[in-house]
Amino acid sequence: MKKTSLIQKLEVSKKEFLETSKLIIEPNIISDPKKYRILLKKYMTLEKIVFLYEEYKKQLVSLKEVDFILKNDSDTEMKELATTEKYKILENLSSIEKKSYNLLFSSKEGDETEDDRKAVIVELRSGTGGDEACIFVEDILRMYTMYFKKSGWKYKIIHAQKGGIKGYKEIILDLNGEKGIYGNLKFESGVHRVQRIPKTESQGRVHTSAITVAVLPKVKDIEVNINLSDIKKDTFRSSGSGGQHVNKTESAVRLTHLPSKITVECQEERSQHKNFEKAISVLRSRIYQNEKEKRLRKISIKRKSLVSTGDRSIKIRTYNYPKNRVTDHRIHKSIYNLAGFMNGNIQEMINLLKLFENK
Known part of the structure; x- marks a missing residue:
């Protein structure tokens, strides 16, 4: 992420912090323990982000000053000191950026989709x-x-x-x-x-x-309904682990979903029934993902x-x-x-x- 993009996000967080600071002291919030706890957690996270943002801006100012010295000062000793100082500032900026990313990310956890x-x-x-x-x-x-x-x-x-x-x-x-x-x-x-x-x-x-x-x-079966008549089931001898058992029985399972032509194999279990259950789970996920990808491709074009x-x-x-x-x-x-x-x-x-x- 570019510095300008990070600064924009930090600016947004600062505005949120100022709004939350006003909101958290309102009587209707204080009198509601649940709302107060949620807001307090948000306030504390945003406070850390704002602290980092202020420090980040200070380091950027220092970087400009050092760059000015390196560009305009003719004193060799001053340039050496400025070079050392610039290295420290860049390390500090990198550290603040990483901490900011982590805090910004954690503050977005509530935005997770199902x-x-x-x-x-x-x-x-x-x-x-x-x-x-x-x-x-x-x-x-x-x-x-x-x-x-x-x-x-x-x-x-x-x-x-x-x-x-x-x-x-x-x-x-x-x-x-x-x-x-x-x-x-x-x-x-x-x-x-x-x-x-x-x-x-x-x-x-x-x-x-x-x-x-x-x-x-x-995904669960209620999210993707698979008609068993649309599935072709083949069994074969497993080539995986399982000792002598795998060479004697056809425990491995191959499922083909005829409408979508999706094929799934499972052979890690000793039981054909367990392999079938796992293969169905993978098949269901692949069908779900196929439909999801179609939707997302339309979105990605925009x-x-x-x-x-x-x-x-x-x-x-x-x-x-x-x-x-x-x-x-x-x-x-x-x-x-x-x-x-x-x-x-x-x-x-x-x-x-x-x-x-x-x-």
Whole structure:
């Protein structure tokens, strides 16, 4: 997010703070404990934002003064001092920006949609790049599972198809937790591109590979009504875990929704019945997401934004290993700590995407 956009949001928060300050002392608010508690919580959050905003403006003034010295002063010693001071100011500004993003994001939690609060189905699939794409699926899986752990969410593998040498051609997760999972992860849907030297590359050349990520909100049967006569069911022997059992019984399930041609496989459970239940859950989510994407595409034409459409054909992010950089192309934001990002520290990027969408 650009500084001008951040300042605009901070200005809005300051106005809200002044309005809330007047409102919270009104007799009808004080006499209503519930209203007072809600308003007090808002007041305290806005107070922190305003404090940061005032400090932010001071640092920006200091930056202008330092830049003036660097441009106009001929004294070498003064320029050295100004350079050191500028480095400190830029660090302070960066710190204030991060704190502001977090507070602005937390103040918007009440704006969550019903979908944002839902659990999700996460699907990862290898794309262009052969074996390297399969390895990157495993890398992104690790990144997400570390993020899930930090967030206190629990996941189960519904379906997994191994890659040729290593990694996965496809893996599907069932993710649950108390907080709004879809509200955070919906921005992850799309094409994730990696640029690095594959382990299989003998000449040290940088290759570009890609995988697709789909994040689908889990929906109940009352939200998506599936007619069983529209489903073709096939069973087959599982190639996943389960010991000798998987080789003896056809516990794996493949469901095809005939009207939409959507196909789902599930083979991680030993029981065909349990695999069928999980496959139905994934199928329901995919049908729901298909309808949602159609609506969002119409909206995105008007908004000229693809931040939350969930369109899996759009290149959303590049992970550049030689430059230690991850870039989100929708908001033109780069983070120069790829190792940290791949260790599950992705919340900063998600917060920026949320703020961009709210804007």
